Structures are given as C-alpha cells and as structure tokens.
Amino acid sequence: MKKLVIFVFIIISTVLLSSAQLQSPEQFLGYKIGTKYTNHHQLVAYFKHVAKEIPQNMKLTQYGVTNEGRPLYLAYVSTAENIGNLENIRINNLRLARQNNDNIAGNTATPVLVWLSYNVHGNETSSTEASMLTLYSLIDPNNAQTKQWLQNTVVIIDPCLNPDGRERYVNWYKSVIGREYNPVPYSREHLEPWPGGRSNHYYFDLNRDWAWQTQIESRQRMKQYNQWLPQVHVDFHEQSYNQPYYFAPAAEPYHEVITKWQRDFQKTIGRNHARYFDKNGWLYFTGERFDLFYPSYGDTYPIYNGSIGMTYEQGGIRAGLSVITAEGDTLTLVDRALHHFTTSLSTIETSSKNAAELVNEFKKYFATDNSGQFKSYIIKNKPEDRERINALLQFFNNNNIEYGRATGSGSGYDYHTGKNASFNILNDDIVVSSTQPKGSFVRVLFDPNPKLSDSVTYDITSWALPYVFGIQAFASKQTFPLNDKRLTLPAIQNQLSDAYGYVIKWQGVQSAKTIAQLLKQGIRLRHAEAPFIIETQSFPAGSAIILKNGNEKFGTQLPTILSGICNKNNVEVAAVNTGMVDKGFDFGSTGVHLTKAPRVVLLSGKGTSSLSVGDIWHFMDQELQYPVTLVDADNAESIDWDKTDVLIMPDGFYNFLSFAIGEKIAAWVRAGGKIIAFEGASVQLSKQKWSTVKLKSSEEGDSLINKKDPYSALKNFDNRERDQIPKMAVGSVIKVDVDNTHPLMFGYPKYYYSLLLNNDLFDFIQDGGWNVGVIKKESQLSGFVGYKLKPKLKDGLIFGVQDYGKGSVVYLTENVLFRNFWQNGKLMFCNVLFLVGQR
Numbered sequence: 001m002k003k004l005v006i007f008v009f010i011i012i013s014t015v016l017l018s019s020a021q022l023q024s025p026e027q028f029l030g031y032k033i034g035t036k037y038t039n040h041h042q043l044v045a046y047f048k049h050v051a052k053e054i055p056q057n058m059k060l061t062q063y064g065v066t067n068e069g070r071p072l073y074l075a076y077v078s079t080a081e082n083i084g085n086l087e088n089i090r091i092n093n094l095r096l097a098r099q100n101n102d103n104i105a106g107n108t109a110t111p112v113l114v115w116l117s118y119n120v121h122g123n124e125t126s127s128t129e130a131s132m133l134t135l136y137s138l139i140d141p142n143n144a145q146t147k148q149w150l151q152n153t154v155v156i157i158d159p160c161l162n163p164d165g166r167e168r169y170v171n172w173y174k175s176v177i178g179r180e181y182n183p184v185p186y187s188r189e190h191l192e193p194w195p196g197g198r199s200n201h202y203y204f205d206l207n208r209d210w211a212w213q214t215q216i217e218s219r220q221r222m223k224q225y226n227q228w229l230p231q232v233h234v235d236f237h238e239q240s241y242n243q244p245y246y247f248a249p250a251a252e253p254y255h256e257v258i259t260k261w262q263r264d265f266q267k268t269i270g271r272n273h274a275r276y277f278d279k280n281g282w283l284y285f286t287g288e289r290f291d292l293f294y295p296s297y298g299d300t301y302p303i304y305n306g307s308i309g310m311t312y313e314q315g316g317i318r319a320g321l322s323v324i325t326a327e328g329d330t331l332t333l334v335d336r337a338l339h340h341f342t343t344s345l346s347t348i349e350t351s352s353k354n355a356a357e358l359v360n361e362f363k364k365y366f367a368t369d370n371s372g373q374f375k376s377y378i379i380k381n382k383p384e385d386r387e388r389i390n391a392l393l394q395f396f397n398n399n400n401i402e403y404g405r406a407t408g409s410g411s412g413y414d415y416h417t418g419k420n421a422s423f424n425i426l427n428d429d430i431v432v433s434s435t436q437p438k439g440s441f442v443r444v445l446f447d448p449n450p451k452l453s454d455s456v457t458y459d460i461t462s463w464a465l466p467y468v469f470g471i472q473a474f475a476s477k478q479t480f481p482l483n484d485k486r487l488t489l490p491a492i493q494n495q496l497s498d499a500y501g502y503v504i505k506w507q508g509v510q511s512a513k514t515i516a517q518l519l520k521q522g523i524r525l526r527h528a529e530a531p532f533i534i535e536t537q538s539f540p541a542g543s544a545i546i547l548k549n550g551n552e553k554f555g556t557q558l559p560t561i562l563s564g565i566c567n568k569n570n571v572e573v574a575a576v577n578t579g580m581v582d583k584g585f586d587f588g589s590t591g592v593h594l595t596k597a598p599r600v601v602l603l604s605g606k607g608t609s610s611l612s613v614g615d616i617w618h619f620m621d622q623e624l625q626y627p628v629t630l631v632d633a634d635n636a637e638s639i640d641w642d643k644t645d646v647l648i649m650p651d652g653f654y655n656f657l658s659f660a661i662g663e664k665i666a667a668w669v670r671a672g673g674k675i676i677a678f679e680g681a682s683v684q685l686s687k688q689k690w691s692t693v694k695l696k697s698s699e700e701g702d703s704l705i706n707k708k709d710p711y712s713a714l715k716n717f718d719n720r721e722r723d724q725i726p727k728m729a730v731g732s733v734i735k736v737d738v739d740n741t742h743p744l745m746f747g748y749p750k751y752y753y754s755l756l757l758n759n760d761l762f763d764f765i766q767d768g769g770w771n772v773g774v775i776k777k778e779s780q781l782s783g784f785v786g787y788k789l790k791p792k793l794k795d796g797l798i799f800g801v802q803d804y805g806k807g808s809v810v811y812l813t814e815n816v817l818f819r820n821f822w823q824n825g826k827l828m829f830c831n832v833l834f835l836v837g838q839r
Helices: 025-029 040-053 080-084 086-096 126-139 144-149 163-176 216-225 260-280 300-304 333-353 355-367 383-398 439-446 465-469 509-520 552-568 610-624 633-638 660-670 680-686 699-708 823-834
Strands: 058-065 071-077 112-117 153-158 232-240 251-254 308-317 322-324 330-332 376-379 408-414 419-425 430-433 473-476 501-504 525-528 532-534 537-539 544-547 573-576 592-595 600-604 629-632 646-649 674-678 732-738 751-756 769-775 780-782 796-804 807-812
Touching: 025 040, 025 126, 040 058, 040 071, 040 126, 040 163, 058 216, 071 126, 071 216, 080 086, 086 355, 112 333, 112 355, 126 153, 126 232, 126 308, 126 333, 144 333, 153 333, 216 383, 232 333, 260 308, 260 333, 260 355, 300 308, 300 439, 308 333, 330 333, 333 355, 383 430, 383 465, 383 509, 383 823, 419 473, 430 439, 439 465, 465 751, 465 823, 501 509, 501 552, 509 525, 509 544, 509 552, 509 610, 509 823, 537 573, 552 573, 600 610, 600 633, 610 823, 629 633, 633 660, 660 674, 660 796, 660 807, 674 680, 674 823, 680 807, 732 796, 751 823, 807 823
Parallel strands: 112 153, 112 232, 232 308, 600 629, 600 646, 646 674, 674 807
Antiparallel strands: 058 071, 071 153, 322 330, 376 430, 376 473, 408 419, 408 473, 501 544, 501 573, 525 544, 525 592, 532 537, 732 751, 732 769, 732 780, 769 796, 796 807
16 A cells, blocks of 8 residues: 655654653543544543643634533633734734724734534544644644744634534444445435434534624624634535545635635635645645635635635535445544644645735735725614614624614615615615625625626525625615614513403514414414504404403403513514504404414425525524424324424425325315425425416426527537526525415415525416515526526416315415525415405
C-alpha cells in the first residue's frame, strides 16, 4: 500500500506527556478514530477531558440543548494569552463589525477567528470524528506548527451541530452490523431506514435554517455566532460515497453582494487544500454544484455577514465504517475523517498566514456601503398585520438587524405589484436601512429579484421578507434617518371581568395558538363565518367567540383563564355585553359555527417525505402546541376512524390508495372526515375516481413551445444537467388570487404570496368544491421559472376544497409550511385545521 504523505506537523507523539495527562482521542476512547463510531456522550467526554487537562489553551462552554436533551458545546482553542483575553477579543471583533453599542473603534491588531462547524447533517458522520483529531492536534503541546498558528488565531469548534440526528444514525448503524462491518453497498448497513439521520428530532434540515432559526438548535447556535462573527467559517458535510472530496471555491451562482475579496480568498484556501490532497493522491473537485446564493446555509449566512463562508463535502453518506465504491475502491470512515481533518488544519493554517488581511478585510466589509440601489425598506404596519409584524421583528432581533421608525414620503419598488409606487411613512411603520453594519445581509433578505448568474442552483431562488411574512412593503432608493431603533411593540395585558362573551380576532399564528390552547382546556368556542361589528368594534371573519353559555363549568374563572392564555400569547381579547351585532351575524345565528377540537392523525414513515412530515409535526407540536398522532402510512389500516376527525397526508407516495384502505378512507370522508393533502398527496388524490380535482394537461403549453422552436428536441450532451431547468420552478414566488370569504383564507387579503416548489398545476374545480386559491394569468413575482414552464402557469388551481358527502378534502398543492420559515402560510394551515368544514 502506498504510504500517505501527511502533514509533518500533525504526527501524534506516542509518548504521554510527563507534564500532563492529556490523551489523544485513540488513547481516551480505546480505539483509532474511524474504526468505530463515537457516540455523542463519548465525544462530549473527550472534549471535557481536554478542557480539564489543558485549561490554559481551551475553553469549553455549553451553549444549549437539543430537543432530545443532548448538550451543545463550543470549544475555544488558542494560546494561553488569547484564551485569557477571550472576552476582550470577542468585544473587539464586534467593534470591527460595528455591532457594538459603545461606538469604540475596533483594533485590527487582533487574532483572526476561525469557526469550524461539524456534523450539521446527522448521518454525515465523519466530521465529528475529525473534530477530535483537530482538537488534539491544536492542543498538543508537542505540536510546534499548530502552536505557531494559534499565536494569531482563535479556533472555535462546534463538534456536532446535530447530536439527535447523529445519534439516530450511529445507534441504528451499531444495531445492524455484525462482528465485522460489511462493505458491500447493498448490505443493510448501507440502507438507512426512514427518516434517516440527516435531520434533527423534528426531521428538519438544520443547514437550511441558519437565517430563519425555526429550530431550537439553530436559535441557540446563532445567538452565539452573532456574538462572535468569525472571519472564516467552514461547514463540514458528506455527499454520496461515490463522489470525491469537494472544497472551495464554490460554484456559481454567487449573490452579487459577495465581494471580490470573499471570492478570491476562497481560491486561496482551495489552493492550500489542493496542495495536501495532491501530495496524498486524493481526488477532489472545486467550483461545481455547491453555490453561494440561498441565504440560510452554513456557508452563505456567514459570507453575507462578513466571513469567508465555505462548505466542504466528503464522499460518505450511507458508507458506514467501510463501503465499496462504484469504482471498486474501499472507502473507510478512517479515510473520510482524515480528509476532513486535513482540510480543517489547512483552513487554520491558511487563515493564520493571512490573519492580518482577513481582519482588515472583515473590518472593511462592515465599513463599506454595499447596499445596492435600495437604501431603505419601508414595512407598512397595518393593525391586521400585527402578528405578522411581531414575527418579523423577532426575526430581525434574532439576526441583530437594526430597524426603527422614521418619517417622510417617497416612491419605491412595491413588492405586491412589482412596480414603482408612492408611499407615506406612517407613525407605526417599520423602516430598515441597508446602510447599517449588516446592510449586505439586509440587501440579500429584501432582494425582490435575486440575480442568477447561473440557473443551475442548489435551492430556492426567492426569499424576500415581504413575501415570507405576507406584508406590504416598499424598497426605496431614499435614506430615512431612523428613530426608536430596535423598538418593540407593546405586550398585550388583558384584564377581563365578567361579561356576556369574549371575542378574539383571527389574525395570525398567535391567535391560532390561543384557540388551540383554549380548545385543549375544554373551553367551548364559536367562530363567525363573516366579518362583524359589535359595540363599535370590528372583527374579521374567523374571529373566535367565547360565551358564558356553554362554559358554565368554568364559572367565575372564565375571564381569568382567558386573560392568562391570551396574555401569554400576546393576543388581545375583547369583552362584549351582548350577542346582538351592529353588522354581521348575531352570535346565535347559523352564520356563527361551533369550533370543535379536531382529533388529528398525521401520516408518516416509509413513502412519505420526512421533510414534509417534519414541517407539519414541528408546527403543530412546537408552535401551535396542539396534539397530533403520527401513524406510519403502512399502518394506516390500524387507525380508529371513529376517533379521527382530520387526516393529514404530507408530500409522499401512498400505495394504500389502491387497496381497500383507500376505499375505507373515502367512506370516512363521506361520513364527515377531513383530509389535508400536501403537494404530491394532492396529485395522488386527484387520481382517485371520486376526486373532482384533476391535473392540468401540459400538452397545450408544450405545443406552443414546440411551435416556437421546432428544434427543441435537439440537445447537446454537455448540457444534460441543464436540460430540465427550463421546465422547472426553482423556488420562485407567485401571487395567488384567493377567495377570502372561504374559511381556508380567513385572515388574508385577496391574495397570497406562495412559494412555487412544484411543477404541477390543477384544473379549476367545476362542481362539488371551491377554487379558493388560483392563478389566472402570469403571476410570478420573484425568482426563477423556466421558460418552458412559465407559459403554463396560468388558469390553474393552487389551493382548493372538495366537498365530499359530509366531509371535505383540502388540496394544498404547494407547501404552506415550507421549512416552517414561510410565515405567510401558517395561518392557512390553521384555517384548514380548525375552520374548514366546521358545520
């Protein structure tokens, strides 16, 4: 076997230090890294061991816990002098980024900060193993080379961003191997069962959550990240085990805010990696597949916040301890960990050698106006949008984005029309300046039409905050001085007394959460199917009505219970002294319906998309805090239909629809059940003989394209990856026309901003249902839509309700809970859950 040429400076001494009891990972664990899988508790124990033995060079802090209670740690590694001065280094670095509040200028004579993030995807396991090798190499007193680097470098190590997902994979793997591992790729140890270990406890992809912070791991980590803002950040991953190693520079498209320096230094890092990989004869590639566009990745979030953000990808998903690749080579966990270890040290080496330039460019990034054409973003703060605005302000706070109030008027880009329009800034409106220190990030987040330098991209192509949160906003070329920076909307403090009844406006997720909690308490609710005015107060359709009548068991405690729950959720509740309205339906009318507490089943397991299941499960369990029963789709026949009111079918493929259970479900709907079908489930249900919803034919659109270009079938082989792009919608935003008199759209204006993630469009429902959300003509607002798909995006159904017997089927052909960051869709799901079909 050809002897590998490894860094001279990483050779581990075989003799224990006489001055300390520091152990290498192999000595501490009892096995060589990569020959066995290390469980999370063992990883934590090793990091604690090093921190205890060499405290002068390492500080270990717990920054949070996962959903399953596993601790999350950061390790700070440097010289004794730097560790002793760590807090001053942090504060000075924030001053360089103009993130401090003391207006003191930062000193560039400071160590460079290098942050290494390992194992964000749980089943991409080699990087956590590599983190221990990296830590030991940096901390080993006999390693003169790393000691030299640490003179001007502080290394921050997060050894495992996703312990729950990693443990799911590692424990499963250990449970299926025998005395020896089996490298044959079709053996069961290489075929991970649903849902896999990639995601966290709620099946979320944490590498898409850096900006949105919907998950507890992300919120805790990003709080720490924004208190440091490193100059260099690396996100370690794995890809197919048949792929060689990938490192920087990244592929196009790059967002246009990325500076020339950030582009160029990726090449500097990459050349240093290539030097070591070339010496060892290791395969690698650069500049392909992994772009820098979508703002919520572990490389783009850092890069839009002044860092050199990079992704490194080692081949190895599903590889276990060893696997035979398509080329017949044997890839081991030892190999994979060594490769990540190598790029870890190479990154630190390159950063140390360029420390002064990295720090100076970092300071320059935050001092330079990179705002682009728009200097201010004006957010209209309408009373009916209060809950959406609160969610937006929380997002700003989580990301240390400045905002405030201002005065003035002007004109700018209207996100709703896509055209220039005039505006007046009212007292309660929110203004965000793109000339603030985080102006580049603000520019990306509000970008109405992100410019694609290459249509082959890895994720969605539109994410402008006005669409995400469903609010009215303008992008202006004018600058408006801010007052009341970081303002907070006042918390609601209800103090109810005895009354005929109480009313809660139906306006957003917090309203829905309140209703969910009241239903769980056993409080009887009603809701109005139309807007109404009572005692001079106006309430929208869907507003919840709580009367003393029907809630006698709560006695005099009813006002106290209502006040407590509403205050906790920051929702206003109004007391009324009559059931007779000034306009609308009286509270005893048939236009006011009893709101029943639905018993909900969510299908999951093999055949369903774990991401789609996770979107729904997390929203119900963590945000709504409403009970849901998860049932494997293969076990659907076990469901007690007499005790089920709502069946949620996430995106997936359902074999049972072709069998007797499919007929049983149809009978359950006819008897009064409700199905909520997401994305692919909508497609499958549309093929059932009893469905009145059908897919649109694509023949007409295809014929138009072919008439324009009779040679469209002639393709070049080297464009095979791009040939499908013209037929796709890569996460663009469309404006959907809605019927907001239907319960599905209570709480919305006459339109809805939807992410377009699928290429399927449905015909209008002709009989037996309601076309609640449709597109009638070209409706694209932002993002990329292929030229072959674009002509077809008209006259079609996006959201519909089929009445079937006493029940209903709700078709959500686009995911309204996408990654739980698409705030604009959450109320629609609550409408489906609590209001649609209530009689």
